[in-house]
Amino acid sequence: MSDTTNAAAADANHEGATATVMPRADLSFVGLQASSSAEVLTAFAAQALAVGAVHPTYELALLERERAYPTGLPTVIPVAIPHADIEHAIESGLGIAMLAEPVDFGEMGGADSTVAARVAVLILVTEPHAQTEMLSQLIAVFQLDGWHETLSAATTAEELAATFAGLLASTAQ
DSSP: OOHHHHHHHHHHHHHOHHHHOOBOGGGOEEEEOOSSHHHHHHHHHHHHHHTTSBOTTHHHHHHHHHHHSOOEEOSSSOEEOOBOOGGGBSSOEEEEEEEEEEEEEEBTTOSSOEEEEEEEEEEEOSSTTHHHHHHHHHHHHHTSTTHHHHHHTOOSHHHHHHHHHHHHHHHOO
């Protein structure tokens, strides 16, 4: 990415966190094969590093944060919303992983309980307040009727990101 593009992205990040934290095809997976939450997180981190969205410290920070503060949600269709502290991110965005098989994630706020997540949504933000705002928006998506079926129809990362963007937009109304 050029310095001009980076500057434009940084300016956009300051205009409105939830408006600019958008699903990214380059951070998304359709049918991700993983046998553990660590494998899901490692796939997200490796891809985010490959596209220049995070610092090399991101993977360890993501894994450590998930161990300390699990992100699995026992929604009707269980999900996980992993994230790390903002200093490890270079660019904002959401990565969506439609998991080939459910993967156990520790339950958010739960005492040693797990949820068999079918979807994981990685949150990358560069502004402190953006994470909380994004979590609220994601929970609204996960409460929509048919959201999982809608996402499951996507056959490419591009379709997945575009479909998720549409779901986010529908919760903003």
